[in-house]
Amino acid sequence: MIKIDCHIHTCYSPDSLNSPQAVIAACCRRGLDKIVVADHNTIAGALALRELAPDLVIVGEEIKTTNGELIALFVEEEVPAWLPLEEAIARLRAQGAIIGVSHPLESLRREAMGREALMTIIGRVDFLEGFNARCILPGDNRRALALAREHGLPVTAGSDAHSPMEIGAAYVEMPPFTNKEDFLSSLRQARIGGHLSCPLVHFISTWAKMRGKIPMTKFYLDVANTRLQPSMGSSMRLRGDNKSHPFWHFGRGQCGEDRWGRIQERLHLQNEHRPEGSS
Numbered sequence: 001m002i003k004i005d006c007h008i009h010t011c012y013s014p015d016s017l018n019s020p021q022a023v024i025a026a027c028c029r030r031g032l033d034k035i036v037v038a039d040h041n042t043i044a045g046a047l048a049l050r051e052l053a054p055d056l057v058i059v060g061e062e063i064k065t066t067n068g069e070l071i072a073l074f075v076e077e078e079v080p081a082w083l084p085l086e087e088a089i090a091r092l093r094a095q096g097a098i099i100g101v102s103h104p105l106e107s108l109r110r111e112a113m114g115r116e117a118l119m120t121i122i123g124r125v126d127f128l129e130g131f132n133a134r135c136i137l138p139g140d141n142r143r144a145l146a147l148a149r150e151h152g153l154p155v156t157a158g159s160d161a162h163s164p165m166e167i168g169a170a171y172v173e174m175p176p177f178t179n180k181e182d183f184l185s186s187l188r189q190a191r192i193g194g195h196l197s198c199p200l201v202h203f204i205s206t207w208a209k210m211r212g213k214i215p216m217t218k219f220y221l222d223v224a225n226t227r228l229q230p231s232m233g234s235s236m237r238l239r240g241d242n243k244s245h246p247f248w249h250f251g252r253g254q255c256g257e258d259r260w261g262r263i264q265e266r267l268h269l270q271n272e273h274r275p276e277g278s279s
């Protein structure tokens with residue numbers, strides 16, 4: 001079986017603090033074999049992260065439509081925000097993406113699709129997110145699971161991580177798959193694992209959106225990106241203006257080739273040393 005966190009944001013999402021290093025290091029520490037990087041309305045961060053860790057990343061996108069959010073996997077062409085739901089689905093279907101609905105019935109999140117809109121497209125989506133670790137009311141996840149079961153849809157689980165400490169909070173364990181064609185059949189055999197994150201993590205997103213407007217933001221971000229991954233050491237410290245190039249600012253150039261090589265080596269070692277029968 002492989003362990004996948006099906007919903008992670010990088011700092012290409014304006015409300016996320018996750019540097020690529022932090023994402024990869026957290027995946028190593030928490031034994032994640034794959035992650036779905038599903039930034040808000042962009043695949044740029046997922047593509048960049050896939051270049052650095054090709055075996056780890058499934059390129060996804062969380063797309064805001066005029067009727068709530070979709071989450072898509074194996075996205076090749078970015079779908080813009082604020083399209084009508086039908087058009088967003090048509091664009092994703094045309095490129096062969098796997099289409100789902102993130103936190104579909106979450107009552108405290110205004111981006112959630114809600115039952116009414118969801119029922120208009122339920123026959124045209126491939127899965128529902130059955131467990132979102134950022135869900136505040138556990139009953140909302142349970143209702144999503146029940147609805148998926150009712151309609152014979154498989155479910156994913158994901159941390160919806162906007163900060164390194166959240167990564168891996170929720171995941172699925174499922175048989176390995178080789179491509180997007182057999183992803184869904186593996187997902188049907190998945191087991192959900194993990195736990196809800198502390199509701200205070202929502203403040204992290206607010207804080208991330210406001211960075212640059214808050215005094216000492218660089219210091220706070222430094223702490224988030226070093227303290228939470230002590231093995232990465234002090235060369236991860238931030239430099240320069242964090243607002244201009246949010247992704248590459250934390251990226252390879254700042255990290256140093258040696259250190260980056262060691263990160264990738266760790267990833268490969270982890271894969272090689274996976275116990276027999278576990279994949």
Ligand SMILES: [Zn+2]
Nearest residue numbers: 007009062160
């Ligand atoms: Zn999300």
